[in-house]
Amino acid sequence: MQIDKIEVQHVKMPLVSPFETSFGKLLEKDFLIIKIYSGEHIGYGESVALPDPTYNEETTGTVIYMLNEFLIPLLLKEEINHPDEVSKRFAPIRRNNMAKAALEGAIWDLYSKKLGISLSKALGGVQTSIDVGVSIGIEPTTEMLLSKVDRFLSEGYKKIKVKIKPGYDLEPLTKIRQTFGYEIPLMADANSAYTLADIERIKELDPLKLMMIEQPLAYDDIIDHSILQSELATPICLDESIHSVEDARKAIELGSCKIINIKIGRVGGLTESKKIHDLCEKHGIPVWCGGMLEGGIGRAHNIAITTLPAFTIAGDTSASNRYWKKDIICPEVTLSTPGKIDVPSGAGIGFDLNEEVINQHMISKKVYPNLSI
Numbered sequence: 001m002q003i004d005k006i007e008v009q010h011v012k013m014p015l016v017s018p019f020e021t022s023f024g025k026l027l028e029k030d031f032l033i034i035k036i037y038s039g040e041h042i043g044y045g046e047s048v049a050l051p052d053p054t055y056n057e058e059t060t061g062t063v064i065y066m067l068n069e070f071l072i073p074l075l076l077k078e079e080i081n082h083p084d085e086v087s088k089r090f091a092p093i094r095r096n097n098m099a100k101a102a103l104e105g106a107i108w109d110l111y112s113k114k115l116g117i118s119l120s121k122a123l124g125g126v127q128t129s130i131d132v133g134v135s136i137g138i139e140p141t142t143e144m145l146l147s148k149v150d151r152f153l154s155e156g157y158k159k160i161k162v163k164i165k166p167g168y169d170l171e172p173l174t175k176i177r178q179t180f181g182y183e184i185p186l187m188a189d190a191n192s193a194y195t196l197a198d199i200e201r202i203k204e205l206d207p208l209k210l211m212m213i214e215q216p217l218a219y220d221d222i223i224d225h226s227i228l229q230s231e232l233a234t235p236i237c238l239d240e241s242i243h244s245v246e247d248a249r250k251a252i253e254l255g256s257c258k259i260i261n262i263k264i265g266r267v268g269g270l271t272e273s274k275k276i277h278d279l280c281e282k283h284g285i286p287v288w289c290g291g292m293l294e295g296g297i298g299r300a301h302n303i304a305i306t307t308l309p310a311f312t313i314a315g316d317t318s319a320s321n322r323y324w325k326k327d328i329i330c331p332e333v334t335l336s337t338p339g340k341i342d343v344p345s346g347a348g349i350g351f352d353l354n355e356e357v358i359n360q361h362m363i364s365k366k367v368y369p370n371l372s373i
């Protein structure tokens, strides 16, 4: 695939409502749109890094730096024939997975557009519509939390994920169970807010019969999680600790989790996501696609990977209007039937870009001509 030029657009969009986790509050999201031009086709990618290094070590700023100094020059060095070659080409560069995934995602989109097939099909996806859930931040009051749960349940979302932290855990979750019952698919995400010293407190959540508790312990741990999982009835789902198929293998071998959340950006791209999916499928570990409050391009990539068979649990990929007044793609992502998103059948990600929205929120744009041509 010949690359004619690469464009990186930096946009900043306000969220429809603040999103608070155990590590901070987000009012807007700044992110990068990657466009890779090749003949008559353009492949689209999105950097999902947050503005601050609080979820992981990357930020939009570090992604810009890595793209500029290392990854784009490496990508342009020699022709790529298949998207799987991108992660191999980037392998000498340590971590910076979200920067790598942003470019690799655009190459996957380009590749499937050149073949005239959907990204889902190019990845080996089988589902034509996917179950989706919603992630709810730490809310200022229990009433506000309950009203959000109520709204999202009425929209049919198939998984309600609630952010927790010490002091904001048992009580709000119990209130949700008392109000909506034990049938609703409820889980909690702690974003590493606890340590093993909190084991008794975490075990108090077991009677709530949560689908899972996501990343209760340190962002870089799989040892303590294995100890916790051996004492906890609730399945642990790892998010922050899994950066590669190797991490997943070790976590599965240690018994650190029973479920894995795959975020394309966190693991360095779609090729690695597929590898983690395949490994989990082999070991009977269900997976689901985590979200990073993506704009429409990232959302479209999430939809495509979720069509693989072991994605048996609804992911975080909610409709565009969960986060945006107007998304950067057209059509926007909507629920086709309650709690479901139809997988687009058009070539590549299957969505066009809404350039008007992008231009309205654009902070800067950089163009990289392929000087080797």
Ligand SMILES: O=C(O)CCC(=O)C1=CC=C[C@@H](O)[C@@H]1C(=O)O
Residues within 6 Å of the ligand: 021, 055, 134, 135, 189, 191, 239, 290, 291, 292, 293, 294, 316, 317, 318
């Ligand atoms: O709806 C989404 O995109 C998921 C939002 C979400 O839960 C998260 C986004 C970004 C960082 C974290 O706070 C978090 C997560 O840990 O899964």
Ligand SMILES: [Mg+2]
Residues within 6 Å of the ligand: 189, 191, 214, 215, 239, 240, 290
């Ligand atoms: Mg998480």
